[in-house]
Amino acid sequence: MRSPKFIALSLSLLLPTVALACGWWPSHSGEVLLYRIMPLDEAEYYDYSVLWSCDNLIHRKVDYKADNLLLWQRQTSRTIPIDDIERIVYHADADYLLSLREQSKSSFTSDNAFVRWIFTHQRNDILDFLILAxxxxxxxxxxxxxxxxxxxxxxxxxxxxxxVQQCRRYTQGPLLGRYALQMMRALCSLRDYQACADYWDGIKGRLHDDAIRKMAELRAAAALCKVGRREEAFEIYVRYGDLASIRAVNGGQIDNELEFVYDRCPDSPYLAEEVQKWLLCMGDDQKTDMLLKVAHRAVKEKKSHQQAMWYYTLAALYDMKGSTLEARKYLQLGQRYPKDPYLRDTYRVMRIWLDAKTATCDDAYEQQLFADLRWLAGKIRRSATPEVFARLHRYDDWANRDDDDDDNREVYQLVSNTFYWNDAMRRILFKAVCPRMHEARQYVREIQLANLAENLLVKTKGYAGEMFAIIDRLPYDVTREYFTRIYQPNDEFDRWLNQRGKTDRNYWFDILATKCLRERHYAAATYYLRKVPVEFQQRLNVYEYMRRNPFNYDMETFPNDRSLAPDYKLHFAEAMLQYERTMKSDSDPNKRAYAKIQYALGLRNSVHKCWFLTRYSSNLDYTFIRDAVPEIPYPADSTLYRHAEYLKLSNQLIDEAILTYTDRDQAAAQLRHLLHYRCILDRYADTPTARDLRARCDKWRDYNSTFANAKLESPINIKHLTSHDDETNPK
Amino acid sequence: MKKVLSLLAALCSMLTLVSCSDGGRGGKDTSSHFVHQPANAVYHWKTVYNPNAFEKEFLKKHHIGRLYLKFFDVGVDNLYDGKGEQPVPIATTIFRDSIKHIGDVEVVPVVFITVEALRLDVPNYSLAERIIERVDAMCWANHIAYREVQLDCDWTRETKPLFFELCQEVRRLLHEKQKGLSATIRLHQLRDTLPDIDYGVLMLYNTESLVNPDVKNSILSSNVVKEYMRHVEADKHLDFAFPTYEWTLWFKDRKFMGILRPGQDTNVEGTLRHETSDFSEIIAAKHAIRPLLKDIGYPSSTIIYHLDSANLSRYTDHEISEIYRP
Structure with missing residues (x-):
């Protein structure tokens, strides 16, 4: 039972997809946005309401901060560390700077090189400016x-x-540009745009070509726009390649804004932001083609210095279109261009992804995959902040808070796209590598890799999610082989994967036993279940259901018996094993018949009302997570759905058992338990059970065929046991 | 002797008026000079303040002494500043006309607080201070000399402690400025204790659920008011707000679909329920509350909801005078 909260959140997550046809949102909640040329603000992504505005995901904003810091360094001393300048210029507040101003009158020394330089060189004008700013x-x-x-x-x-007044008074000096910028900012905040535009007209010829001028010019463009000089503003925005402002001034009349900016300002710092946004935009063919065109031109013309970014973009776009080989080609071509550390890492992630989609699953690929996963796991470990874990735990708690919530498969889906490196690994493994391993019949490796993807960062509860979906659909013998490899690894890769997966013995014993119960290997189930302590059983999400007698005659109504819970599965497996032996080999036909009926009841109940003997969730619908796990025709998929098969077999066994009885009254007694009154009266009328039934049954309809069949929904095929249907039909 | 009695009566009346400033149970003893005077009053519940000639004339003709003017709502928003969701003012009223043009009418700033904003637990955040600072700024900008602030909130038993805490803080801040705090009181809220306020305004409208297809008139039913009166016992002074609006509700398969604006009610599939604020119902409701709630401490005033010519023009001057009659 999925919780209402979860449904509500899932719907809210899906809503933007519906609302924004070209939305900045993956096609479903579990999908990882793989293509990255710049870090996204993943903390914002975590807050689902941010999806209404993708702009908040872009972490890096064009602010000329680095250029400004360098300019301060040039204006003071190249020996001052940039960090010290940043601490004062960007992180100190006015009060702190005022206190520095006071201290400058005394013999105060600071541990900040920028402050020391100001004091030593008696440049209080800098402090005065910073206080004003x-x-x-x-x-x-x-x-x-x-x-x-x-x-x-x-x-x-x-x-x-x-x-404004103070800035006006500063008419010449080394800080002229800085004062000019502050004045223009203040004027715009006062909404005196005309004064700002006029001031710009007068001052622009006196400003150096540096970061301050750039900032001032962009501010001037905003003021020019407000006073109706839109063409001049547009010209400035174009020169800087400020796409968002171009769009605002132009009213979105340019078909391909990206190309427009690329043509006029191929190294615009705004382009990367825009390209990243477009790469997040899934499933919009028109946009994909527009971006493809610009990227092709960029790598051909070489006008832009961001070649690595453009090659990555091409690789991403071709991958998106399903042309993996083209994607590989462009990724390879982009390898030789300089790139920042983030892009260097995302290049490698993309290469791992494309390898997984195209490589042959042989030893060479395994070795390559091993090396790649070692690198990625290291990256995940190093990058995982306490916030990442807090997020996972918070959702884990949240998803499992409801008593009626019988799985936690949603946890990773809710946090998808909040920690790129782990999300990327999960996508690579679940979407590409595991299916390839499955196709190559390397089922053990498939489970191992799924286990890594699910449990590297945090150990999941393990009865839901993609890994569980995979192991749940694989048969017992494959799972047993995997389990063996935990303790007898074949190679170094096995050992490495075992160390990072969920290898808790009780967990695997219980899973193996459950699979055995599902596949009717009762002896093996007994073997495993004897190793699972009651404390572990009590932590199972299905433990609370283990109050129903698995050999109950009634198919739907089960009395609650709490005493059944400890070793519930074990007792069931032992009983089934005993019944199996008796029904096959006992010399007494009545004992064989009785054992067969009990076996049939156990079999039926184990897939019906006592489903928790053979499964961990009443819900076998994995379609919800198939968004993340690809659709694979798992060979043992049908084992999940043994309901019809076992019910049919159970009925057949009961029919056989009734015919096996030599003691007619015992047969009648069993039929009475199964509520087949009509059959008793027709076929076993001479038995004490039938006499008792007649004595107690004071209403005709109790053995009226129509009523009995309708009411009891008899699973038994009693037709061949009954010879006089018409006699009991009401006239 | 008669003279002495008259003098005593007058003295008692004066004391009552002054003491009403802190009539609440359990409220902090925040001394204040705030005195709530009886007056004909009207609500302004639009996002643009720009009264037309009819509305201005209404204020004059009916001797309106007080205008309860909604300033803004407090909702919830994420500003992406790393602080997550926080209370923010929304739907701020835009002043297209000057308050000066309505003469001596006292303006009472009204702030509607959503329960979502109340529920937000933002550390180191004084919602009360924010509200008062913004009311101050709006009054300063629009030349309004206010004497009190009114808070409007659909609090329930669950959110009651949060709203009461807010009222206590807002009232303390206002009393420091020699100003008062009032709050709207819904009929169902009357069953509970009232917040820490100087007086309340009992909203005698929306008496039943508008989404219920079986309700005859959700705006005002004097019978429903009577039912509520069986369970109430107010210990604070109350003024009374009566509706003068009307609307058309749209239902389809007994499901509420929405409120229709005039002209929207053609070509709609389903059932329409036109509801009005019937004059006789208003008078009946007045009579229903009179024995229990009227004039607690000092004379109660009547407030009409709300200043809108389209609705008010449906009543005769006599009817409006009857509604206001003490």
Whole structure:
């Protein structure tokens, strides 16, 4: 039973897909967004409401921060570490800077090289500027607070007007550009766009070509737009390749904005953001083709310095289109271009993915896969922050909070796309490698890899999710072989995988036993179940159901008997084993018949009301996770659905058993348990059971055939036992 | 002797008016000079303040002394600033006309608090301070000299402690400024203790569920009001708000589909239920509450919901006067 909360969240996750045809959202909740040229803000992705606005996923914003820090270094001293400059320029607040200003009057020394340089060189003008800039920034930030209400003459306005006045007074000096930028920002916040545009017109000729000018010019473009000089603003945005602003000014009238920017500013820092967004956009053929066109031009023309990014884009697009070989070709071509560490790693992830889709499952590939997985596992371990674990645990708790929630398969789906390296490994293994191993009949490796994917980061509960879906569909003998390899590994890869998977003995004993019960290997089931302690059984999600007598005659109504729970499966397996032996070899036909009936009841119940003997969930519908696990015609898939098969066999065994009885009253007594009154009265009318039945049955309809059949929904084929149907039909 | 009695009566009346500022049970003793005066009043519940000639004339003609003007709602939003979901003001009223144009009418800023915002547990966050600061800013910007703030919230037993805590804090802050706090009270809320406020406004509308296909008129039923009156015992002063609006509700297969605007009710598949605020029902409801709730501490006032010419024009001046009659 899936919890209402989970359904609600799943629906909310799916909703954006429906709402936004070209939405920034995978086609289903479990799918991992594999193509990355830049890190996404995965913490935001975790909050599903962010899906309404993909912009929040883009982690890296064009802010000229690095250039600005370098400029500060150039303006002060190249010996000052950038980190020290950043700590003061970007992380200190106005109050702290004011306190520094006070301390500069005394013989204060700082551990920050930037501050020391200012003090040593008596450059209080820098501190004064930074205080002004911080005050400006803090007020402007508070004006973006949703609680802010714009009031002229307010404190905010007074501070900004003061900033403007101070900036105006700074007419020459090394910080002219910086003061100009602060003034333009303050004017825009005061909504005096005309003053800002006018000021820009006057000052632009005096500014150096550096990061500050870039920031000021982009600010000027915003003001120009507001005062109706849209063409000039557009021209600035085009020069910088600021795609979002181009779109805003132009009203989306350019067909292929990406190409438009690429043509005019092939090294625009905004392009990477945009390409990443487009790569997240799944299933939009038109966009894919537009991006494909630009990427092809970029790698051909070599005008852009971001060649590695464009080759990766081509590989991703061809993979998306299903052309794996083309994808491999472009990925290989892009290998030789310089790239940042993040892109270097995502190149490797993409290569592993493409290998998995195309390689032959031989020893060479296994070795390659082993090396790749070792690298990826290391990457996952190094990158997993406490937040990642907290997220997983939070969802794990959340998904399993309801008493009626009998599985936790949703946990990884809910957190998909929140930790790229692990998500990527899961996608590679479940979507590509495991199916390949399955095709190659390397079932043990398939289980091992699924186990790694599921349990490397956190040990899952293990009765749901993709790994469980795979092992649940594989037969007992394959699972046993896997289990053997846990303790007798064939090679180093086995050992490595065993160390990282879920290898808890009790867990596997119970699974093996359950598979044995499902496949009627009762002796083997007994062997495994004797090793599973009661404490472990009590932790099973199905333990609470183990109150039903598995040899109950009634098919639907089971009395609650808590005492049955400890070693429930073991007692069942032992009883079935005993009945099996008796029905096959006992010399007394009545004992054989009785054992056969009990065996038939156990068999029927084990797939019906006592399903927890042969499964871990009443829900066998894996379609929900097949989004993540590919559809594979698992050979033993049918073992999941033995309900019809065993019910038919059970009926057949009961029929045989009744005919086996030589003691007619015992046969009648069994039929009475099975509620076949009509059959008793017709065929065993001379027995004490029939006499008793007649004496107690004071209503004709109790053995009226129509009523009896309708009410009892008899599973037994009593037709051949009954010879006088018409006699009992009501007229 | 008569003179002495009259003097005593007048003195008692004055004391009552002054003491109403802290009539709540269990509220903190926050001294205040806030005095709630009886007056004809009306709600303004639109997102744009721009009263037309009829509405301005209505204020004059019916001697409206107080306008309860909804300033904004407090909802919930994620601002992607790393703080997750937080309370934010939404649907802020835009002032297209100056408040000066309605003369001496006292404006009471009303803030609607959603229960989602109440439920948010944001550390180091004073919702009360935020609300008061924003009301101050809006009043300053729009030249409104306010004397009290009203909070409107559909609190239930579950959210009651949260709302009460908010009221306590808002009231404390307002009393520091010599201002008062009132709150809307729904009929079902009357069964409970009332929050820490200077007085309440009992909303005598939406008396039944509008989504229930079996209800005859969800806006106001004096019989339903009477039913509620059997279980109430208010210990705080209450003013009374009566509806003057109407709407058409759309049902399909007994399922509520929505509220239709005038003109929308053609070509709709299903059943339509047109509901009005019937004058006789308003008067009957007034009579139903009178014996138990009227004039607790000092005279109760009547408030009409809401200032909208399209609806108000359906009533005669006499009827409006009757609604306001003490």
């Amino acid at each position: 911080k005050q400006n920034e803090e007020v402007r930030l508070s004006m973006t607070d949703p609680w802010y209400y714009d009031v002229k003459d307010s404190y905010h306005y007074r501070v900004l007007e003061d900033v």
